[in-house]
Amino acid sequence: MTLTAPPPARADALRRGLASWLPGRRWFAGKGRPFLGPQILHRTPLAAAVPGAAWRAEVLVVRVSHSQVEAPDHYLVPVAMRHSLPPGLEDSLIARDERCVVYDALADPQIVRDLVDGLLKTRPGQGEVAFRRGGAVGDTGLPLGEARVLSGEQSNTSVVLGDEVVLKVFRRLRQGENPESEVLRLLTEAGQPHVPPLLGDFEGPLGEGRATYGILQRFLPDAADGWALALAGAGGAPAPAGGAGPGDGFPAEAFRLGEAVAAVHRTLAEAAPTTRLSREDLRAAGERMRARLEAAVRLSPGLRTIAPSLAAAFAGLAASGPGVLAQRLHGDLHLGQTLRTRTGWSLIDFEGEPDSPLAHRRALHPVAKDIAGMLRSFDYAAHHGLLRAEPPAAERRDLQEAARAWAARSQEAFCEGYARAAGADPREHGALLRAYLVDKAVYELVYEIRNRPGWASLPMRALERLSRGAGTGGSPL
Ligand SMILES: Nc1ncnc2c1ncn2[C@@H]1O[C@H](COP(=O)(O)OP(=O)(O)O)[C@@H](O)[C@H]1O
Numbered sequence: 001m002t003l004t005a006p007p008p009a010r011a012d013a014l015r016r017g018l019a020s021w022l023p024g025r026r027w028f029a030g031k032g033r034p035f036l037g038p039q040i041l042h043r044t045p046l047a048a049a050v051p052g053a054a055w056r057a058e059v060l061v062v063r064v065s066h067s068q069v070e071a072p073d074h075y076l077v078p079v080a081m082r083h084s085l086p087p088g089l090e091d092s093l094i095a096r097d098e099r100c101v102v103y104d105a106l107a108d109p110q111i112v113r114d115l116v117d118g119l120l121k122t123r124p125g126q127g128e129v130a131f132r133r134g135g136a137v138g139d140t141g142l143p144l145g146e147a148r149v150l151s152g153e154q155s156n157t158s159v160v161l162g163d164e165v166v167l168k169v170f171r172r173l174r175q176g177e178n179p180e181s182e183v184l185r186l187l188t189e190a191g192q193p194h195v196p197p198l199l200g201d202f203e204g205p206l207g208e209g210r211a212t213y214g215i216l217q218r219f220l221p222d223a224a225d226g227w228a229l230a231l232a233g234a235g236g237a238p239a240p241a242g243g244a245g246p247g248d249g250f251p252a253e254a255f256r257l258g259e260a261v262a263a264v265h266r267t268l269a270e271a272a273p274t275t276r277l278s279r280e281d282l283r284a285a286g287e288r289m290r291a292r293l294e295a296a297v298r299l300s301p302g303l304r305t306i307a308p309s310l311a312a313a314f315a316g317l318a319a320s321g322p323g324v325l326a327q328r329l330h331g332d333l334h335l336g337q338t339l340r341t342r343t344g345w346s347l348i349d350f351e352g353e354p355d356s357p358l359a360h361r362r363a364l365h366p367v368a369k370d371i372a373g374m375l376r377s378f379d380y381a382a383h384h385g386l387l388r389a390e391p392p393a394a395e396r397r398d399l400q401e402a403a404r405a406w407a408a409r410s411q412e413a414f415c416e417g418y419a420r421a422a423g424a425d426p427r428e429h430g431a432l433l434r435a436y437l438v439d440k441a442v443y444e445l446v447y448e449i450r451n452r453p454g455w456a457s458l459p460m461r462a463l464e465r466l467s468r469g470a471g472t473g474g475s476p477l
């Protein structure tokens with residue numbers, strides 16, 4: 001018997017299903033908070049590349065409001081509808097009515113490949129959801145192999161097609177072009193070797209405007225994740241094959257990573273506008289950091305006692321100018337955004353901080369913002385092993401000292417690599433770096449409380465340490 005696609009699910013069944021399915025998603029930002037709705041803002045049918053398929057697919061844009069006064073969040077949920085749920089996809093089931101079962105289309109390899117095949121044939125201005133090619137592919141099309149969903153601690157959903165291409169679907173939408181496609185396009189067109197090339201992006205409706213729904217990028221099949229390498233390094237493992245050399249350990253890799261980040265920064269400074277910050281600009285940046293800190297204190301009252309000394313670091317920002325260069329950046333740089341291939345380091349995920357407004361992510365910032373992100377990440381990797389361990393107090397102190405020393409070695413090596421490639425050492429601007437380090441740790445604290453409460457002690461400890469030295473001159477490392 002040949003099956004045809006079922007009729008589309010009823011809107012009320014979809015809404016009810018989404019209300020219970022969404023809060024369990026890793027990428028759902030409102031965990032633990034009640035919400036109104038959800039409301040389905042757009043329901044766009046997607047054409048399958050192969051006619052006569054036994055399924056149908058739609059892209060849903062779902063609006064979630066946590067209160068009448070806060071701005072709502074918008075989530076992208078591509079759904080598949082079939083007569084029955086394919087085996088193994090129970091966790092992806094969203095809704096069921098008398099017509100069909102509805103589930104997360106990105107969890108179904110067959111559907112993802114077929115949908116991408118169909119979307120690749122669209123062009124901007126044609127159809128509701130459309131594909132725009134990047135600078136790195138000709139008109140002959142892309143080789144699309146088997147689809148496999150990447151799992152892990154992610155803000156979005158990525159699917160690898162063959163070992164060639166990765167499709168990243170943005171889960172939280174904002175109107176306008178996502179900074180990731182914008183920045184990757186610049187870097188790809190400039191031939192920057194430390195970034196996998198952008199192949200194209202998808203866009204579709206969001207309210208009255210449009211939004212980037214996803215990107216297609218070259219996949220690096222043999223790459224090792226920088227976060228995993230750093231965790232292994234912090235635990236005493238040697239550097240990876242093809243690395244800086246046996247016995248050099250992770251700090252030697254950190255040096256090369258510093259060089260790679262400096263090279264990407266240089267390309268961005270050449271390819272996009274830059275500006276020199278006045279004292280007033282720096283003071284305003286310090287004010288924004290202070291507002292972030294105040295919001296964090298409301299969420300985590302334990303911060304209250306150290307908040308004044310942390311704020312002193314932001315006040316120091318104005319003293320570091322005028323004339324600091326601001327430019328387009330990565331925006332949320334950490335070890336989880338770095339990949340180590342046989343030939344060197346690559347940077348991915350140029351979306352910026354997923355919890356920050358788009359205007360802030362698009363704005364020009366000093367490179368210290370990215371550098372601070374990476375320096376904080378070495379600290380995370382060093383202390384991660386202590387999260388669950390509960391050794392006696394004396395042993396714990398030793399472990400903490402060892403972790404701090406490892407982090408400091410990696411941080412220094414990263415700055416040396418950066419300085420070698422950029423010709424300017426980030427440690428020379430101590431007040432600037434300190435302000436961005438504190439701001440990043442504040443962002444992380446909020447991020448962890450909302451997403452991984454068990455990890456919140458990592459940025460909290462760092463803030464306590466930074467508060468003891470905040471506002472002072474010299475290196476903040
Ligand atoms: N071009 C790529 N090549 C190889 N692996 C990749 C590539 N892009 C992403 N990945 C893998 O997918 C993971 C998630 O990608 P990322 O862009 O960081 O998504 P998110 O925004 O969800 O955090 C990465 O940590 C990496 O392991």
Ligand SMILES: O=P(O)(O)O[C@H]1O[C@H](CO)[C@@H](O[C@H]2O[C@H](CO)[C@@H](O)[C@H](O)[C@H]2O)[C@H](O)[C@H]1O
Nearest residue numbers: 153154155332334335336353354376377380444
């Ligand atoms: O990678 P994303 O764009 O989703 O970034 C968000 O999530 C990150 C965690 O997955 C978070 O990074 C923090 O944890 C990392 C270890 O998991 C650590 O390496 C980073 O230094 C730390 O900031 C990131 O802040 C957040 O925006």
